[in-house]
Amino acid sequence: MKKEVVVYTIGKSKDHDQTEWDVLDITTTGYLYDKEGVLYLIYDEYIGDSEDDLVHNRIKIGQDPLSVQVTKSGMISTSFLYEENGEDVVNYATPYGSMIIRVNTEKIELKDDKEEGKLHLEIVYKMSVNGDHETDHIIFIDTKVTDGRTV
Numbered sequence: 001m002k003k004e005v006v007v008y009t010i011g012k013s014k015d016h017d018q019t020e021w022d023v024l025d026i027t028t029t030g031y032l033y034d035k036e037g038v039l040y041l042i043y044d045e046y047i048g049d050s051e052d053d054l055v056h057n058r059i060k061i062g063q064d065p066l067s068v069q070v071t072k073s074g075m076i077s078t079s080f081l082y083e084e085n086g087e088d089v090v091n092y093a094t095p096y097g098s099m100i101i102r103v104n105t106e107k108i109e110l111k112d113d114k115e116e117g118k119l120h121l122e123i124v125y126k127m128s129v130n131g132d133h134e135t136d137h138i139i140f141i142d143t144k145v146t147d148g149r150t151v
Contacts (some may be wrong), residue, residue: 038063069107
């Protein structure tokens with residue numbers, strides 16, 4: 001059963017020589033559901049000012065072992081697989097060109113209450129773009145049911 005949820009995402013990043021984190025936060029609505037023991041979170045985000053700047057996000061959370069697959073389509077096209085102590089190399093396609101991104105996942109933390117539509121996900125990783133120096137990243141994703149409705 002799908003639950004309509006408010007999705008709160010916070011992304012933090014910094015170079016090794018930075019003392020302060022750069023922070024990007026997004027609040028939107030989406031859907032959270034469990035299918036055969038796998039959690040799915042589906043939501044859209046705008047990364048610009050027009051309706052053409054839409055990115056569809058599908059987050060698939062496997063629990064044994066814990067893994068998070070983030071698939072983006074629309075203005076950005078990619079699919080990352082985060083696994084603790086794992087590495088993934090992906091093509092990240094944008095309207096301005098494509099990049100090769102390497103992600104080294106250090107930690108994944110998941111707390112969820114499927115019945116209440118609550119989810120807390122934290123992913124800590126290092127990332128390099130086109131083989132350049134690594135940067136540190138943390139993603140926090142939290143959800144809560146909008147009004148208790150199921151769809």
